[in-house]
Amino acid sequence: MRHVSYFGALLLLGTGLVATACATGDRLASSDLESNASPTDSDTPAPPPPTSYTNDGGGSSSGSSGATSSSGGGDAGNDAGTCKTSAPNNVCGHVDQCGCTLAETCDVVDATGNVGCITAGTAPMGHACTSTAGCQRGLTCMFGACHAFCNNAGSACGKPNTGKCYQVKTQAGQPAPNYQVCMVQCDVRDANACGGTTAAGTAACLPDGEGGTDCETAGTRAAGQSCDSANRCGPGTVCVVTSGQPTGTCKKWCRVGVNADCGGATCAGFQTKEIIGGVEHGHCP
Numbered sequence: 469m470r471h472v473s474y475f476g477a478l479l480l481l482g483t484g485l486v487a488t489a490c491a492t493g494d495r496l497a498s499s500d501l502e503s504n505a506s507p508t509d510s511d512t513p514a515p516p517p518p519t520s521y522t523n524d525g526g527g528s529s530s531g532s533s534g535a536t537s538s539s540g541g542g543d544a545g546n547d548a549g550t551c552k553t554s555a556p557n558n559v560c561g562h563v564d565q566c567g568c569t570l571a572e573t574c575d576v577v578d579a580t581g582n583v584g585c586i587t588a589g590t591a592p593m594g595h596a597c598t599s600t601a602g603c604q605r606g607l608t609c610m611f612g613a614c615h616a617f618c619n620n621a622g623s624a625c626g627k628p629n630t631g632k633c634y635q636v637k638t639q640a641g642q643p644a645p646n647y648q649v650c651m652v653q654c655d656v657r658d659a660n661a662c663g664g665t666t667a668a669g670t671a672a673c674l675p676d677g678e679g680g681t682d683c684e685t686a687g688t689r690a691a692g693q694s695c696d697s698a699n700r701c702g703p704g705t706v707c708v709v710t711s712g713q714p715t716g717t718c719k720k721w722c723r724v725g726v727n728a729d730c731g732g733a734t735c736a737g738f739q740t741k742e743i744i745g746g747v748e749h750g751h752c753p
Contacts, residue, residue, distance in 0.1 A: 554574070556581060562575060570605070573608070576645075576647050579638065581645025581646035586601055588600075588603065588606075589604065591607075592607075592663070593615065594629075594654060596612060596665070596668040596669040597609035597668050598669065611685060612669060612685030616650040618648050631650065631653050632651050634648065634676075652682050653680070654682075656672075656681060656749060670702065670703065671684060672686030673704075674686070675742060679744060680744070689701050690702055690705070691719055694715050694716070695709075695717065695718050702718070706719060708751055721749055721752075722751060724749065725748070730753065736750045736751055
């Protein structure tokens with residue numbers, strides 16, 4: 469998933485799913501630990517791996533062709549009420565979000581790219597989900613969080629609070645048909661940036677390895693608690709592992725040079741600088 473590990477005197481990877489590639493980077497599995505940093509230095513953080521394509525669960529498809537409408541769930545819109553449906557089955561349009569009722573989302577429902585109308589839920593973009601049925605209309609459940617669809621991998625989505633369009637890949641490493649989603653712009657220091665913990669799970673803001681961010685599944689361990697992979701730590705924290713050690717410690721994210729983020733203590737940078745949104749980030753003591 470462009471995902472990889474995130475930081476620390478060595479950071480660990482995110483969710484231990486299968487590795488997938490982003491437009492310009494790779495997301496690694498949580499087992500891909502790097503341990504060549506010195507006790508006082510930090511390795512380069514990387515994003516936690518998104519689940520490879522198994523569609524986090526659209527639920528049953530109604531296949532309805534209700535009112536044509538546009539929710540703006542993707543990075544494209546409708547022209548004069550015309551629904552641009554999605555091949556191969558053309559039941560509805562997942563990028564334009566059209567062809568379903570106002571209470572449904574046009575979602576990708578299988579590994580061949582077929583689409584269907586799924587009854588929508590209430591979770592906003594970036595918040596935790598277990599299936600598309602839990603997300604607001606126009607959003608799909610991927611990487612454990614609600615995401616908007618897009619159709620131009622590697623380019624900016626253009627939708628508010630989103631970053632680049634990311635091509636989801638299958639376990640075999642191939643592009644998942646019709647499955648491109650917008651990364652979410654958020655603040656890695658904010659424990660509530662991705663909604664925190666809800667009944668659907670915990671989502672956190674994580675670096676995407678390319679200077680941006682995304683909301684994805686996270687753990688619940690607080691700063692000061694042990695960790696053995698990036699996805700063990702809760703929102704707002706990163707797993708920092710000292711060279712040669714099998715486990716690390718969850719520590720708060722901070723901006724290098726802004727010690728106020730650490731209550732006055734020094735914000736330590738990583739050996740390979742972690743630049744997010746043009747700002748160097750590190751971790752508190």
